[in-house]
Amino acid sequence: MPELVSVEAVTRQFPLDHNFVSALLSVNLRVVSGEFLAIAGPSGSGKSTLLNLIGCIDQPTSGRILIDGVDTSTLSPSRLTALRRLKIGFVFQTFNLIPVFTAAENVEFPLLVQGVSAADRRTRVTAALESVGLSSRANHRPDLLSGGERQRVAVARAIVHRPALVLADEPTANLDTQNATQLIDLMHDLNRRLGLTFIFSTHDARLLEHTDRIVRLTDGQVVSDSLTEKGTAAEALRHPAEFTQAPKESLSHGQVLTASL
Amino acid sequence: MGKFLLLAFRNVFRNRRRTLMTLIMVGGGVTGLLLVGGFFARMFWGLRESTINDGLGHIQIFTAEHFNREEKHVLDTGIDNWRNVAASVSTGGHVRGIAPRIEFNGMLSNGVKSSVFMGSAVDPVAEQSLGFTPHLDAGRDLDTKPGGEIEALIGAGVARSMSVKPGDGLTLLAVTSDGALNGIDVQVVGIVNTGFKEMDDRYLRIALPSAQRLLQSDRVTNLVVGLDNTDNTDLVAAQMVPELNGLPQQLVLKKWIDLATYYKQVRSLFSTIFVFLGIIVFFMVLMSSVNTLLMAMFERTREIGTMLAMGTPRAWIMALFVIEAALLGLLGAIVGVVGGNLLGVLINHAGIHLPAPPGTTVPMTFRVMHVPSLMVGSSILVIVSLALASILPAIRASRLQIAEALTHV
Numbered sequence: 001m002p003e004l005v006s007v008e009a010v011t012r013q014f015p016l017d018h019n020f021v022s023a024l025l026s027v028n029l030r031v032v033s034g035e036f037l038a039i040a041g042p043s044g045s046g047k048s049t050l051l052n053l054i055g056c057i058d059q060p061t062s063g064r065i066l067i068d069g070v071d072t073s074t075l076s077p078s079r080l081t082a083l084r085r086l087k088i089g090f091v092f093q094t095f096n097l098i099p100v101f102t103a104a105e106n107v108e109f110p111l112l113v114q115g116v117s118a119a120d121r122r123t124r125v126t127a128a129l130e131s132v133g134l135s136s137r138a139n140h141r142p143d144l145l146s147g148g149e150r151q152r153v154a155v156a157r158a159i160v161h162r163p164a165l166v167l168a169d170e171p172t173a174n175l176d177t178q179n180a181t182q183l184i185d186l187m188h189d190l191n192r193r194l195g196l197t198f199i200f201s202t203h204d205a206r207l208l209e210h211t212d213r214i215v216r217l218t219d220g221q222v223v224s225d226s227l228t229e230k231g232t233a234a235e236a237l238r239h240p241a242e243f244t245q246a247p248k249e250s251l252s253h254g255q256v257l258t259a260s261l
Numbered sequence: 262m263g264k265f266l267l268l269a270f271r272n273v274f275r276n277r278r279r280t281l282m283t284l285i286m287v288g289g290g291v292t293g294l295l296l297v298g299g300f301f302a303r304m305f306w307g308l309r310e311s312t313i314n315d316g317l318g319h320i321q322i323f324t325a326e327h328f329n330r331e332e333k334h335v336l337d338t339g340i341d342n343w344r345n346v347a348a349s350v351s352t353g354g355h356v357r358g359i360a361p362r363i364e365f366n367g368m369l370s371n372g373v374k375s376s377v378f379m380g381s382a383v384d385p386v387a388e389q390s391l392g393f394t395p396h397l398d399a400g401r402d403l404d405t406k407p408g409g410e411i412e413a414l415i416g417a418g419v420a421r422s423m424s425v426k427p428g429d430g431l432t433l434l435a436v437t438s439d440g441a442l443n444g445i446d447v448q449v450v451g452i453v454n455t456g457f458k459e460m461d462d463r464y465l466r467i468a469l470p471s472a473q474r475l476l477q478s479d480r481v482t483n484l485v486v487g488l489d490n491t492d493n494t495d496l497v498a499a500q501m502v503p504e505l506n507g508l509p510q511q512l513v514l515k516k517w518i519d520l521a522t523y524y525k526q527v528r529s530l531f532s533t534i535f536v537f538l539g540i541i542v543f544f545m546v547l548m549s550s551v552n553t554l555l556m557a558m559f560e561r562t563r564e565i566g567t568m569l570a571m572g573t574p575r576a577w578i579m580a581l582f583v584i585e586a587a588l589l590g591l592l593g594a595i596v597g598v599v600g601g602n603l604l605g606v607l608i609n610h611a612g613i614h615l616p617a618p619p620g621t622t623v624p625m626t627f628r629v630m631h632v633p634s635l636m637v638g639s640s641i642l643v644i645v646s647l648a649l650a651s652i653l654p655a656i657r658a659s660r661l662q663i664a665e666a667l668t669h670v
């Protein structure tokens with residue numbers, strides 16, 4: 001499968017008083033199209049920073065990130081904006097829906113920004129809301145939706161323009177366990193049905209069993225990168241001829257998981 | 262674009278209390294401008310019409326040399342055959358009538374005391390038909406069918422200084438067109454109050470034939486044209502020029518605005534005051550709105566970050582804030598226009614009296630005119646003020662660091 005995301009020796013430092021603190025230290029990661037990947041780690045481990053960098057809403061201090069083969073460090077701000085608009089969908093921990101828009105209008109927004117025709121927008125919004133099971137809530141504003149519903153609207157908004165990559169930063173942090181599990185399963189289902197690539201961060205260990213691949217971060221470094229049972233099965237179906245046996249655990253940090261892909 | 266405008270419109274009503282306060286402020290500014298501007302407009306209109314109806318007329322016709330004449334020989338440069346001239350220019354549909362005049366100076370005496378006067382000789386019939394009736398404090402106007410005594414109207418100041426009243430006699434002295442001194446006896450029939458003290462101290466009016474006898478000439482100094490509507494002045498003046506050019510004597514016309522010096526001074530003064538007031542409102546709206554719009558921007562930092570993350574061009578974010586502010590301005594303008602007009606109606610209905618303006622003796626009523634151009638102008642002013650006020654918040658919003666904005670609490 002083609003490589004969608006390539007994180008190469010990326011370091012991100014932030015100024016703090018008169019010093020710098022490293023949120024990420026020489027991180028390497030490769031993600032191919034169609035993966036369903038979780039970035040796990042405790043708070044402050046660099047999960048959000050890594051997602052921000054992959055999502056082109058932040059710049060690495062050193063190293064580079066390639067999206068679909070394009071080195072994002074060489075792109076102008078307007079090209080980066082266009083890249084995000086066309087290729088990336090975002091799901092946020094706090095849903096971040098536009099409160100004055102209805103669910104349908106929120107889902108419609110990325111298409112609006114892309115200049116999609118009104119008729120096409122209607123069709124795609126309907127399909128997106130259907131895919132997250134919220135057709136009946138299309139005309140409700142966010143304040144009339146439950147937390148789980150709001151996040152499903154956010155997922156619909158992230159996938160409505162069929163981006164190559166969906167980034168979800170702690171999408172279940174504000175949900176109860178049942179809603180959190182349902183959301184991850186929904187995203188996984190969309191990943192399988194639509195072939196969308198999902199990268200999401202979480203510190204909830206219970207959700208990790210629902211993913212294909214887990215990258216663990218600690219103190220800004222990748223400490224493990226492994227496929228789960230689900231991931232193994234998925235990869236076996238995807239590459240039956242090449243597939244041998246995926247490593248279960250503990251690839252050393254910085255090592256790139258490509259052996260079985 | 263429609264959805265984008267919808268977003269802007271809904272955002273305006275997001276924080277209703279703040280929007281209400283802004284609308285009250287902007288609407289109050291527009292209302293203030295409409296009331297002051299409407300009062301000034303009504304004052305200009307009243308002054309214009311009173312200036313015209315007090316005898317200035319809409320158009321006056323003179324000989325080309327009139328404005329270079331020597332004061333003592335007023336009729337040397339007068340209009341010959343004025344009846345022919347009047348007939349040739351009174352054919353237009355908007356001309357109500359033409360009144361001949363002789364403007365002249367001289368001295369008057371009661372046998373004990375003498376004083377200078379600024380006289381005006383008129384055709385009482387023509388003057389009355391045009392509504393040019395003097396404001397009398399005592400007595401009556403000149404008789405339209407003269408016979409017997411030569412009648413005269415004098416200003417209140419003249420009457421006071423000469424100690425005369427209606428029924429008393431005066432002697433007028435003036436220089437004839439030949440340069441000789443001539444005199445006639447007149448009987449005062451009325452005391453006029455022009456509203457201006459300086460005028461009242463010199464005012465004299467007699468009938469045209471009497472003045473022609475005094476000045477020994479058949480000429481008149483000018484013809485005063487009255488129209489059906491002041492707004493037709495330019496139209497009629499344009500039609501009259503070719504007519505005048507076809508006459509043997511070289512004649513020129515002056516529109517009322519060319520002759521109404523006092524009106525122009527008043528208008529210029531009050532227009533400057535109004536512009537100053539407009540600038541104050543402009544900055545008041547601008548400065549108070551910047552703070553409000555900045556608060557709105559900070560409250561929506563995370564939302565803006567989300568929109569930017571989704572690939573919304575930064576220019577769109579800027580445009581969103583500017584459109585929101587302009588919409589707020591538009592709504593404020595509507596509130597202000599409605600409020601201003603309602604208040605104007607109430608004020609006009611209340612009939613509030615004001616003291617006499619400086620230099621005049623007649624009190625005025627506080628009346629407000631509803632001027633559409635003023636409503637449009639004031640609305641544009643506040644819309645532009647708010648749009649300008651939004652530029653700083655709009656720039657800040659569009660320049661937000663996305664990652665930071667997304668973590669804003």
